[in-house]
Amino acid sequence: DKKTSLTKFTINDVVRSGLLVPSSDIGVYAGDEECYYLFRDVFDPITKECHGINEIPVHISNLDPRSLTSVIKNKAPIRSTRCRVVRNLAGYGFPAGISRENRLEVEGILETALEDLEGDLNGQYHPYDTLTGSEKQNMIMSGYLFRVLDTYMSAGAGIGRDWPEGRGIFYNNAKTFLAWVNEEDHLRIISMQKGANVEQVFDRLCRGINAINKALLKQAQTEFAFHKQYGYLSSCPTNLGTGMRASVHMHIPNTLTESQFKNRCCKLGLDVRGRHGEKCDSDGGVYDVSNLQRLGSTEVEQVQTLVDGINSI
Ligand code: ADP
Ligand code: MG
Secondary structure, three states, X not given: OOOOOOOOOOHHHHHHHHHHOOOOOOOOOOOOOOHHHHOHHHHHHHHHHHHOOXXXXXXXXXXXXXXXXXXXXXXXXXXXXXXXXXXXEOOOOOOOOOOHHHHHHHHHHHHHHHOOOOHHHOEEEEEHHHOOHHHHHHHHHOOOOOOOOOHHHHHHOOOOOOOOOOOEEEEEOXXXXXXXXXXXXXXXXXXXXXXXXXXXXXXXXXXXXXXXXXXXXXXXXXXXXXXXXXXXXXXXXXXXXXXXEEEEEEEOOOOOOHHHHHHHXXXXXXXXXXXXXXXXXXXXXXXXXXXXXXXXXXXXXXXXXXXXXXXXX
């Protein structure tokens, strides 16, 4: 009978997507921050398993790009690099639990904070329903924009309620710094560019996170939802901790078959996805390779895992 106080989320709400769509990888979503405490017995074992940890330690963050100790070697067959973090605003329900009114409030707060950014981060917010069909299609195919929600998120978890109202995308002129509003989480902060320059991509991400944080504090006295052990709180437990996925789009080296490549990646703590993201196939032999762990290490360590893994492959 337990219910969270903010969004009245029950254990039934938490597991609904997994029950309705048994092919789900994880199958649980948090409707708000309190879900992680109230339904700890369900979340903790899943969280430990997907991050490969036995205990949940105190979370330590390191957003200093100067701490990286090496970079991706020139020879690596890499087309592009992307780093994103997931964030939610403290005090609001997460997308699975939030009300329509509060979702619009979150959109407003984030739009103002994002449009406050300066220098190379400066850009504009575009509500989803102001984009034309072909603009959306082009941005999806170029890897900039989220796709229409899959059944995992929409049917089961309720993340797609009132779609697409309250959703949108922010980007700078060069489309190297972007943010998604009210997709699976309130905010996804994204830094990406062609080539393999991970330091540049990570540096831009770190500056973006700090600047948005500052803008939120100044404007709305709001902070990102954070817990000293779970780290940055996310809708899906796979994103707890840093909330970061650092990825490269790469060709499989000539010396490896696809299954050898996937095996190598798995042993190196790396996740392999298709070129168009989670649950998509490869396209033209290009794969998305990223850090698998987000809780139990710092952002710098996770980027370093990607760099070292790619270099060793
Ligand atoms: P996430 O949920 O981590 O944001 P998805 O797997 O849903 O990521 O992918 C989101 C989009 O980002 C997809 O369109 C994908 O093609 C794009 N993307 C991911 N990594 C890269 C990369 N290294 N270079 C270019 N685009 C990328
Ligand atoms: Mg996704």
